[in-house]
Amino acid sequence: MSFDYDLFVIGGGSGGVRAARLAASEAGARVALAEEYRMGGTCVIRGCVPKKLMVFASAYPGMVDEARAYGWDAAIGAFGWAGFKDNLHAELTRLEGIYTRNLVNAGVQVFDTRAVVKDAHTVALASGEEITAKHILVATGGQPFVPEFPGSDLAVTSNEMFHLDALPKKMLVVGGGFIACEFACIMHGLGVEVTQFYRGAQILRGFDDEARGHVADLMRGRGVDLHVGTDVISMERVDGRIAVKCTTGHDDRFDLVMYATGRVPNTAGLGLEQAGVRLTRNGAVEVDAYSQTSVPSIYAVGDVTDRINLTPVAIREGAAFVETVFHGRPTVADHELVASAVFTQPELGTVGLTEEQARDREPIEVYSAAFRPMQSLFAGSDDRVMMKLIVSRETRKVLGCHIVAPNAGEMIQLAAIAIKMGATKEDFDRTVAVHPTMAEELVTMKTPTRVA
Template sequence: MMAFDYDLFVIGAGSGGVRASRVAAAHGARVAVAEEHKVGGTCVVRGCVPKKLLVYGAHFAEDLSDARNFGWDVPTCGFNWPRLQANVLAAVDRIIDSYTSTLEHHQVEIFRERATVSGPQEVTLASGRTVTAERILIATGARPHIPDFPGCEHGITSNDVFHLETLPKRVLIAGAGYIANEFAGIFNEFGAQVTLINRSDVILRGYDESIRDRLLQISMTKGIDFRFNTSFKSIEKRDDGTLRVDLDGSDAMEVDTVLFATGRVPNTRGLGLEAAGVELDKGAVKVDADNQSSCPSIYAVGDVTNRVQLTPVAIREGQAFADTIYGNKPTRVDYSCIPSAVFSHPPMAGVGMTEGEARNRLGSIKVYQSDFRPMKNVLADRNERALYKMICESDTGRIVGLHMIGPDAPEILQVAAIAIKARLTKDAFDQTVALHPTMSEELVLMR
């Protein structure tokens, strides 16, 4: 008889959990996964996928305006939020079905209910059933943080944006990270009056200073109002549904929607991890390089850990876990060169060290830049400049950081990140013939 009901029980069917489940099953493991919401997790259901579709939809506001200078007689166009919303949610459902089919194809048993850890090798389902597994993988992701103050229950998070019945005309966004700036751009393009508040005077902390300053400049030019060194006192909901927001550090405001984009919290509350001997770090599961927690039979991947909260990282971690444990292929994720992007308007992207980080860590560096107005913006009479920035070691010329803001910056950076990973030098870029006329050619023309 089998000692356990399953070889692997995964709690959470997001990007990391689905990848780990599928690969482990393909290696021959008996796998089950529990998901209390929808298969696909944050990225597919209420994160990067539907948000990127909103970004595409929002960008048509500029494209339709620019088209006139390219000879198109574009009439005044209205925007239909319910139509876009329905199409986005339908697209999400298709992806959920695809994820589910993939798990079923690999004979992964899916429990559509909440699961908690009731022992080092035991899981209890919401239905009351208890199952055992040789190993348990925690892949429950993270949730939006909601600040605690009077009236905070009247605000929404990024989870709720996709289900708004009507598009708000006045939006107050709290936070200055990538989620805040992305939704600020989206709502602004849809015609809303957008105000972004932040407790400090810096947006997008951790990104290169020149790039984030350029985004701030462009965003303000587009009409987004930034109020720094500002925090909430209270929110009062009026009889007509509008919100009065009292602020510390700024005048009170009346808005239709308050969106909290103030960070994300690992989903470990109520999972029973502490009782199983799993050590937490501010709510996140502490794991080693092989995704193993302080309890030898319990592992964790993705946003629930104390590492990098990015979907592609969770997928790599899930793959590495399954290959190492069940595929006889020891694998560890390299966190040293992870590209990231902010799908703002315009988007920004970066990989490697920022200029400030490079100066602190390396001392002597060389910085190359290209500050230009994209050809399309010139003809469209759009006064937005792109900025590309390359940071290199002084003695070797090795590129240690590459950062950019401008149209299609994330698409361009993905290829450039390979060059950084391969430890190429500025000279290798200089020797590459430019592809003209493109924006990406600026990568090999920087001085």
């Protein structure tokens, strides 16, 4: 059977773009890609990139405060949201252009429209055109989820945070995951009075308990009004503000309410189930280790599969798909020991098992230290950083590393290399410390804090 293309990719995010570009440029495949919104997906347009730029912007007031303790006659004026937003969107447009040019230069046909799956080898464009392909790759990502309750339509999500006309004076962040915590810290750093509600017992569920408790304490210490065990009952517009009623009596009025209570895969209306593709209970595309769906010609990568929802993972999955399908080298994307960072202030970097996961699996030693780092200590800050290693008592391998500190994301990337290679606690011990640094604590902790 003759097809219009060897590969049709639905979704122009990190995973889809990588797969399309590699299939065209390295495998010589005839490739097309459809994106209904903007090229770059969640990461570039409404996620990692703009968020990290806002993290940078929000850190400057603290830097100025610290500079004064170091003898500088330093001051900072009001934050100009309008100017920053213009620069932010100019940068996103630049990156979007790079993504598109890289696809076109690789020989990929780009369709700036919505595409849905009609059958195992056919996609239908919003224009009415139907296109056939030997393989179809679904890479449509995910989107924020806001539960329905009285007044829920008054909430915004992380998608809208980059398009605000002006910064609110007072806002509520609802949620306890990394997106909620990051935006609570960002907005507080930009001068907004921030309250955060999370219905669970502690923020950052799924992360190491000691680490997430440390982050919560620091967020409160820096001025975020964090309430756990608290959920919203209803919201209504009153005198131009949003009146929020909650489960614990901390009712208040806010200028803005942002919900970050989870994300759902973008599979609604894609025609997947009608084509025979199995979906999970939350709407994610069900795939095997090679990203193949229940329909052999249809594959899926990235957040739409709800495996590990991180940009670098989606990119690896896209590359593994091309190796498997177009180079004939069956390749499984490695989902073991994937490092990640939460860009709160300070940051949380993590790789491997939490203490709770490790102790349920085998006997372990825990090495943990919390201390006031030199730079902020000199400036009179009470902030404490945390360094933690989880070690197997049998193999001596480091099973997990958790860091709460400024630039923890940079540190965990390097620690992850050693842990991925199977480094033991004695390998860490044999490594000479770089002094004076925060990270030297990782190689100087000699006595276990506890065993389990």
